[in-house]
Amino acid sequence: MAAGDPLQPFLHGDPLTPSGADPQALAGAIGHEFARPELAAEALTHRSALDRHPELKATYPHGNERLEFLGDRVLSLAMADLLLRRFPHEREGELNRRHAAMVQAGTLVKVAAAIDLGALIRLGDSERAQGLVKPNILADALEALLGAIFLDAGFAAAAACVERLWDELLSQHPAATRDPKTALQEWAQARRLPLPDYREVGREGPAHAPVFVVDVAIKGHEPGRGRGGSKREAERLAAMAMLERLDQA
Numbered sequence: 001m002a003a004g005d006p007l008q009p010f011l012h013g014d015p016l017t018p019s020g021a022d023p024q025a026l027a028g029a030i031g032h033e034f035a036r037p038e039l040a041a042e043a044l045t046h047r048s049a050l051d052r053h054p055e056l057k058a059t060y061p062h063g064n065e066r067l068e069f070l071g072d073r074v075l076s077l078a079m080a081d082l083l084l085r086r087f088p089h090e091r092e093g094e095l096n097r098r099h100a101a102m103v104q105a106g107t108l109v110k111v112a113a114a115i116d117l118g119a120l121i122r123l124g125d126s127e128r129a130q131g132l133v134k135p136n137i138l139a140d141a142l143e144a145l146l147g148a149i150f151l152d153a154g155f156a157a158a159a160a161c162v163e164r165l166w167d168e169l170l171s172q173h174p175a176a177t178r179d180p181k182t183a184l185q186e187w188a189q190a191r192r193l194p195l196p197d198y199r200e201v202g203r204e205g206p207a208h209a210p211v212f213v214v215d216v217a218i219k220g221h222e223p224g225r226g227r228g229g230s231k232r233e234a235e236r237l238a239a240m241a242m243l244e245r246l247d248q249a
Contacts, residue, residue, distance in 0.1 A: 029115035030145070030161050036152050043067045043144035044117075046137055047208060048124030056122070064144035071147030078146075078159040079103055079166070086170060100179055102166060105233050108139035111165050117141055136211055136229040180239035184216070187246065194219050196242075198235045201225075214238045221246070 027033055034040045047063035050056050079102050083095050090098075101107065112118065118133035121141050150158040184196050202213040204227070214234035215223040224245060226237025 026115060026117070026120060029165075030149070031164050032149050032153065032157060032161055034148070034152050039067070039148035039152050040145070043071075043148040044120050044141060045122045046124070046141070048206070049122040051124060064141060067144035067147035067151075068140045069147070070150060071143035071145065074146045074150045074155065074158050075103055075143060075162060078155070078162040081159060082163055082166070082170075097179060102169065104236065105136065105139045105228055106237065107166075107169065108142050109135045110169065112138040112142040115165070117145070134205070134211075136205075136209065139229065140209075180236055180243055184218075184239040184243055187243070188218050196239065198238065200231060200234075216242055218242070 042060050043064050045056060045060045045063050047065060050060070050063060076099075079099055080095075083090075083098050083102075087095065087098065118138055118141075121133060121137065123133070123137070146158050146161065149161055181196070188194065188196055197217045199215050199217070200212060201215050204211040204213060209229070211227050211229060212231045212234040213225065213227050214231060214237075215225050216235065216238040217223040221242070222245070224238045224240075224242025226234045226239070226241055228234035228237050
């Protein structure tokens with residue numbers, strides 16, 4: 001991010017971001033200098049920061065939600081293209097499993113944490129007071145950042161960023177991983193047990209960005225619990241939690 005970009009005022013005494021946040025380090029990590037740094041600023045503005053800061057609300061009325069919407073699609077296409085190039089001999093089913101593993105919220109959180117993205121996200125007082133940035137906020141901000149890069153420099157630049165940030169994770173997963181819900185279902189069927197039962201047991205967080213809480217139950221076993229920005233993601237994480245417990249039994 002070039003000197004003089006709109007992030008700079010928020011890195012020196014502004015309560016919306018912690019002191020010591022380093023946009024230059026982020027630029028180095030993602031390998032992209034913004035020609036339109038206001039896009040980066042929008043990508044890093046969470047909706048919670050708007051209520052008490054009318055100047056932000058006037059500039060970014062939706063926070064980073066619109067860029068997140070775009071970035072989700074950019075990531076999906078960029079990852080599909082990357083997987084086709086990285087694994088030319090794999091069938092569609094294997095590629096689908098890899099794709100699902102690489103674009104799920106948990107993976108986005110790992111990537112965001114690796115580049116210390118949370119230190120640059122503008123948050124409201126209540127969110128920042130909790131200390132660690134919530135996983136769903138991290139994942140959403142990373143998608144928004146990819147959307148911002150796409151608007152700033154096109155798909156090739158965004159895809160290059162995806163390849164750079166996900167390179168190590170792809171190298172660490174030489175075999176395609178199964179979807180945890182499928183794996184849990186197969187575990188139950190192999191033991192002639194009823195299929196896993198998923199139930200939403202609650203919602204957390206603000207109404208505009210709920211975190212779904214889901215339990216999965218299998219007869220004769222303690223339920224597993226997952227939290228995610230969508231019911232689908234919460235179910236995946238619940239299945240993963242139960243599989244980890246079953247593996248340790």
